[in-house]
Amino acid sequence: MTPQERAELIADLKEALSEAPTPQLSDEEHQWVKMAIQKEAQSIALRQAIIEKSLSSLVWSAFVGMGIVLLEYLRNHGLRF
Template structure:
């Protein structure tokens, strides 16, 4: 391989590895893809919020239930309320 061929080969490899800014999608298709990605992100955020609120409610329910058990125990053992 001559130095000229080697330089040409290196230039071809560099051109293939260089990121391209042009896309095969039309502007409408690119907008649709962006909206689909955004919709999926919102769906994930919604699921995360539902899980957090459900777990918070479960913890509060456990605290209230435990408090009611303690109150019932105290009533059964002579506490006058």
């Protein structure tokens, strides 16, 4: 392909693309897209909240478990409660 043919091909492609009609969404389709995006955002927020709450529960469980182990250790070594 010569540089002249390449330039003609590029010009033809540009012309064809500029003449092609761009697809437009109807109001109903636009509303559906907005709702789908909102649903996905809510889903992500829900997953993030579940992860945060699970991790905080795990940390509290670890604290309680360490407290129980410490208490049992002290009871086994003569401290009375």
